[in-house]
Amino acid sequence: GAGVSQSPRYKVAKRGQDVALRCDPISGHVSLFWYQQALGQGPEFLTYFQNEAQLDKSGLPSDRFFAERPEGSVSTLKIQRTQQEDSAVYLCASSLEGFMGSQPQHFGDGTRLSIL
Amino acid sequence: EDQVTQSPEALRLQEGESSSLNCSYTVSGLRGLFWYRQDPGKGPEFLFTLYSAGEEKEKERLKATLTKKESFLHITAPKPEDSATYLCAAQLKGGATNKLIFGTGTLLAVQP
Numbered sequence: 001g002a003g004v005s006q007s008p009r010y011k012v013a014k015r016g017q018d019v020a021l022r023c024d025p026i027s028g029h030v031s032l033f034w035y036q037q038a039l040g041q042g043p044e045f046l047t048y049f050q051n052e053a054q055l056d057k058s059g060l061p062s063d064r065f066f067a068e069r070p071e072g073s074v075s076t077l078k079i080q081r082t083q084q085e086d087s088a089v090y091l092c093a094s095s096l097e098g099f100m101g102s103q104p105q106h107f108g109d110g111t112r113l114s115i116l
Numbered sequence: 117e118d119q120v121t122q123s124p125e126a127l128r129l130q131e132g133e134s135s136s137l138n139c140s141y142t143v144s145g146l147r148g149l150f151w152y153r154q155d156p157g158k159g160p161e162f163l164f165t166l167y168s169a170g171e172e173k174e175k176e177r178l179k180a181t182l183t184k185k186e187s188f189l190h191i192t193a194p195k196p197e198d199s200a201t202y203l204c205a206a207q208l209k210g211g212a213t214n215k216l217i218f219g220t221g222t223l224l225a226v227q228p
Contacts, residue, residue: 004159033215042120042203042218043160056213091159095214102148102167102207105216107159 002026004108006092012114013082021077021111025094032075033105034067035091043091049075050098079113087115118143120206122219129194129226137189137222139204149187150216151180152203160203163189194226 005024013019025032031050035043036059045059051072060067064082069075079086089112093105121140129135141149148167152160164173166182173180177198179190189202201223205216 031214035216035218040220042205042220043216044218045213045215048213048215056215059215093159102165102214104150104162104165106162107152109157109159 004092004094004106006090006108006111008111009109010112010114012116014116015084016081018078018080019082019113021079021090021113023075023077023092023108025073025075025092026096026106027073029094029096029106030098031095031105032069033093033095034075034077035093036061037089037091037110039088046077046090082113082115084115087113089113118206118208118217120204120217120219122202122204122222124222125220126223127225129191129224131195131226131228132193134190134192134194136191137202137224139187139189139219140185141187141204141206142185143206143208143217145209146206147209147214148207149182150205150207151187151189152205154201154203154221163202191224194224196226196228199224199226 034046037043048056049069064080066078089110091110093107095103095105097103151163154160164180169184201221203221205218
């Protein structure tokens with residue numbers, strides 16, 4: 001596809017369950033980002049990949065959050081033992097260049113996660 | 117601490133009534149200032165990147181400008197289809213990432 005694709009679009013889970021969110025970036029894009037967006041707020045950075053290398057995970061809120069991009073394309077954000085405060089929209093973005101570039105990040109439509 | 121602040125939080129305009137949105141930034145070093153548009157239930161859509169003070173960029177009814185401390189998004193003769201949340205974000209110099217630091221956005225409603 002032409003844009004960043006995220007799945008599922010909506011996910012409802014019970015507190016304590018594990019969830020996995022998928023991101024298909026634009027083909028050929030080197031950089032991939034995950035952001036968390038609470039209602040009425042701007043996106044907040046979670047983690048960054050350049051190809052398969054995770055160069056920055058400073059925004060991950062706890063060790064329950066884990067992200068991977070094993071082949072440098074598709075990425076998965078996993079949240080273990082979910083808590084109600086994990087409810088948010090999780091956005092994935094990709095850009096053409098590595099971390100020294102300033103090309104715009106292109107966003108998917110996100111996964112809306114609700115923890116009951 | 118690196119910070120981006122947007123004002124106003126919400127703005128209601130009549131169709132054709134021009135206005136400006138403000139984005140103030142306090143960062144250690146700016147690589148680029150980005151503007152995005154976000155519609156309900158959608159991801160942010162890229163509008164502009166500004167790199168240095170004095171720079172301006174235009175697209176249809178939108179014009180973005182940059183100073184050393186803030187950026188403005190000017191909307192000329194808006195139409196109802198311009199209604200959306202407008203986000204600005206700063207990209208920092210240095211470090212091992214080019215993450216964006218976002219403001220909380222301005223929710224714009226344009227009434228016919």
